[in-house]
Amino acid sequence: MTRSIPAGSKALSTKPMLAALLLGLAVAPRPAAAHAILMESAPAINGSAQGPEVAFDLRFNSRVDHKRSRLTLTLPDQSQQVLAIDAASPEDKLDAKATLQPGTYTLRWQVLAIDGHITRGDVPFTVGGN
Ligand SMILES: [Cu+2]
Secondary structure, three states: OOOOOOOOHHHHHHHHHHHHHHHHHHHOOOOHHHOOOEEEEEOOOOEEEEOOEEEEEEEEOOOEOOOOOEEEEEOOOOOEEEEOOOOOOOOOEEEEEEEOOOEEEEEEEEEEEOOOOEEEEEEEEEEEOO
8 A cells, every 4th residue: 555645745744743843752661660769878968977087988779870870069168079970880870988177067969860860969068076
């Protein structure tokens, strides 16, 4: 079975279909579980850690891309320091270490999950003395 389509009308009819297809892809629901959500952290949000050697341990609900995720620490003087993510971190974790003086800090995590979505959040915490 063949249908003849006048030249020109094919291009006209393809455009709306393509637009609908692109729109459909953009709004298509994604698996909710795929977004990286922080499940647990050390230090805890608004928690405290003992210095000067502080171990960071962030656990997410899904696998995260260690190479394309980032941990940035805001120091008490508001300067920022990017932490090296431990390459041996488990698939759903970001581990790092830092030597910190007593004070108030914020750890910002930015994570690329396996579905390609980036999420971020803050973990404010304090470092005690001794
Ligand atoms: Cu996602």
